[in-house]
Amino acid sequence: MAGLVTAGLAAVVGIACGLPASHTPAPAHTEVAAAAQYAAAPRQSAIDADYYLVDSSGHWAAPRCIDDGVSGPRVQPVFVYRKGSKSRYNNFRVIMQRSTYLTTGIFERSSGTTRTVRWVHDAACQPVHWQVAVPASKTHHLQSLRQYLTRHDPRFRRTDRVYSLWVDSTTSPTWSGLGGDRWSATWSSSWGFVWVDAHELVHALGALRSDAPHATGKGHCYDGYDVMCYKDGGPGWQKFTACPWPSSQYRLDCGDDDYFAVKPRKGSWLARHPRANVARSRFVAKVPARALSVPPPPPTGVVRNQYRVTWQVVPGVRYDVGTLDADGSITWLAQDTTSGETLLVDPSLRVFVRAVNDAGYSPRVRAVLG
Numbered sequence: 001m002a003g004l005v006t007a008g009l010a011a012v013v014g015i016a017c018g019l020p021a022s023h024t025p026a027p028a029h030t031e032v033a034a035a036a037q038y039a040a041a042p043r044q045s046a047i048d049a050d051y052y053l054v055d056s057s058g059h060w061a062a063p064r065c066i067d068d069g070v071s072g073p074r075v076q077p078v079f080v081y082r083k084g085s086k087s088r089y090n091n092f093r094v095i096m097q098r099s100t101y102l103t104t105g106i107f108e109r110s111s112g113t114t115r116t117v118r119w120v121h122d123a124a125c126q127p128v129h130w131q132v133a134v135p136a137s138k139t140h141h142l143q144s145l146r147q148y149l150t151r152h153d154p155r156f157r158r159t160d161r162v163y164s165l166w167v168d169s170t171t172s173p174t175w176s177g178l179g180g181d182r183w184s185a186t187w188s189s190s191w192g193f194v195w196v197d198a199h200e201l202v203h204a205l206g207a208l209r210s211d212a213p214h215a216t217g218k219g220h221c222y223d224g225y226d227v228m229c230y231k232d233g234g235p236g237w238q239k240f241t242a243c244p245w246p247s248s249q250y251r252l253d254c255g256d257d258d259y260f261a262v263k264p265r266k267g268s269w270l271a272r273h274p275r276a277n278v279a280r281s282r283f284v285a286k287v288p289a290r291a292l293s294v295p296p297p298p299p300t301g302v303v304r305n306q307y308r309v310t311w312q313v314v315p316g317v318r319y320d321v322g323t324l325d326a327d328g329s330i331t332w333l334a335q336d337t338t339s340g341e342t343l344l345v346d347p348s349l350r351v352f353v354r355a356v357n358d359a360g361y362s363p364r365v366r367a368v369l370g
């Protein structure tokens with residue numbers, strides 16, 4: 001965890017997504033050796049993933065209700081765990097849900113809120129997660145995951161679905177995720193468990209073509225620090241930064257000319273290649289523009305005694321309550337609570353409260369003895 005605190009810059013270098021899955025070599029006979037190598041990387045905790053969510057605060061947007069939530073093309077988030085192991089889904093459920101808010105925010109904030117992700121969602125417009133178990137040896141690569149799931153589970157055979165996998169397993173240390181051809185995956189061994197899923201989803205939707213104006217040739221771009229650009233070793237890479245870090249970090253397509261534009265410039269490459277434009281993907285909905293919220297202010301009146309912590313409740317805001325251990329690790333006592341009180345089991349713990357809404361988090365407020 002401590003090593004992750006300085007990861008702001010490392011993120012630029014480390015978003016080693018790897019190639020779109022359709023271009024990656026098959027694991028085939030090397031699978032056993034590769035699995036041993038993959039297994040050496042540690043899986044991260046929900047707290048590590050939360051760290052990156054905090055960084056993205058202010059860029060989220062609530063997923064929208066699109067028709068009945070299931071008809072037509074949809075993106076299906078899936079939590080994959082290793083068969084025979086206990087599922088850690090409950091540790092990651094909130095992270096996954098908030099990450100779909102970030103992905104939605106990235107699409108909406110890159111399109112003047114006129115394009116949004118067509119999630120599979122419930123009656124409350126919340127993306128529906130599936131939980132599936134896969135034999136550990138099949139969990140290290142998108143290709144083996146895809147093969148296993150399509151073979152053993154008919155739900156994964158639909159061509160009107162994009163499967164966005166959150167894999168609680170390890171993968172190659174050279175990438176954080178893989179995506180292409182309606183499938184994407186990010187692994188809990190990569191610190192990019194959050195945000196990388198948005199990047200891989202854009203790959204799953206077909207970006208970036210190698211003939212795009214600022215393509216590296218390996219599925220990414222070089223004209224700035226948007227969601228899809230990084231120095232990936234591709235032959236087309238050039239040193240050129242039109243959109244600087246970090247302002248464009250949570251936006252699609254610096255310059256609106258390579259893979260995502262609501263209105264590509266007339267006569268431009270993207271206008272002439274509408275199928276390369278993810279804004280026109282069937283998994284992306286055209287929606288009326290709306291006003292997006294900003295993160296809530298920090299909670300006030302945060303006081304505690306030995307047995308409970310209380311604070312002032314603001315309507316429309318939810319709260320996360322956590323305890324901070326000496327080594328900096330966090331245990332959540334409550335997340336998304338709308339009450340103004342949480343009971344404390346251990347009176348010696350340091351307690352903090354933060355507010356959360358559709359756009360992100362407030363700073364944490366430490367509870368003082370009242």
Ligand SMILES: [Zn+2]
Binds near residue numbers: 199200
């Ligand atoms: Zn990538």
